[in-house]
Amino acid sequence: RKEVEQDPGPFNVPEGATVAFNCTYSNSASQSFFWYRQDCRKEPKLLMSVYSSGNEDGRFTAQLNRASQYISLLIRDSKLSDSATYLCVVKTNKLIFGTGTLLAVQP
Amino acid sequence: DTGVSQDPRHKITKRGQNVTFRCDPISEHNRLYWYRQTLGQGPEFLTYFQNEAQLEKSRLLSDRFSAERPKGSFSTLEIQRTEQGDSAMYLCASSPVGDTNQPQHFGDGTRLSIL
Numbered sequence: 001r002k003e004v005e006q007d008p009g010p011f012n013v014p015e016g017a018t019v020a021f022n023c024t025y026s027n028s029a030s031q032s033f034f035w036y037r038q039d040c041r042k043e044p045k046l047l048m049s050v051y052s053s054g055n056e057d058g059r060f061t062a063q064l065n066r067a068s069q070y071i072s073l074l075i076r077d078s079k080l081s082d083s084a085t086y087l088c089v090v091k092t093n094k095l096i097f098g099t100g101t102l103l104a105v106q107p
Numbered sequence: 108d109t110g111v112s113q114d115p116r117h118k119i120t121k122r123g124q125n126v127t128f129r130c131d132p133i134s135e136h137n138r139l140y141w142y143r144q145t146l147g148q149g150p151e152f153l154t155y156f157q158n159e160a161q162l163e164k165s166r167l168l169s170d171r172f173s174a175e176r177p178k179g180s181f182s183t184l185e186i187q188r189t190e191q192g193d194s195a196m197y198l199c200a201s202s203p204v205g206d207t208n209q210p211q212h213f214g215d216g217t218r219l220s221i222l
Binding site: 034042043045046089093096097 | 140142147148149150151152155162163198200210211212213214215216218
């Protein structure tokens with residue numbers, strides 16, 4: 001079993017849609033949690049950190065459930081520019097990445 | 108630009124050759140990490156340094172791979188006797204020591220293609 005599991009997608013959604021990504025992790029000792037965004041053939045870039053209290057950054061909302069070892073990302077009012085791979089990331093002393101979920105926002 | 112810098116951006120070489128990549132971290136970051144990413148997968152951890160000390164190595168890092176950070180600043184990753192399975196994007200990241208909530212910042216990566 002992988003340490004971080006994500007649905008690889010692809011998720012094909014129309015502009016303006018709301019889309020949710022989920023992720024589970026196996027190491028209960030994980031210290032911190034992130035969502036990274038990766039465009040095709042580019043490096044991963046930090047989208048947002050994830051906290052148990054939930055956190056929001058504009059159209060993006062992230063949530064962590066430590067008891068269930070579950071992380072989510074919600075994107076509201078999808079834009080064409082949101083098309084990318086979204087990587088669920090868990091940190092111990094290093095980053096453990098999921099395989100990523102591919103999002104394609106259609107006009 | 109004071110971000111993480113990697114060189115070269117692309118490397119194409121024949122099987123069996125040796126290759127070396129360089130990473131310059133963000134200057135105030137003590138920790139430096141190497142990851143490898145193959146198509147359709149997330150990045151996989153290879154090794155990391157705190158200052159000049161190599162603190163952890165993944166089982167993915169076979170004896171053909173060696174990484175150094177001699178002065179605690181830039182790092183090199185060398186692959187000897189390259190194989191086709193080594194074709195991947197090699198990513199370097201850095202972060203400060205201390206706050207575990209600090210994310211890692213990635214360089215543009217070095218894309219290696221083995222012919």
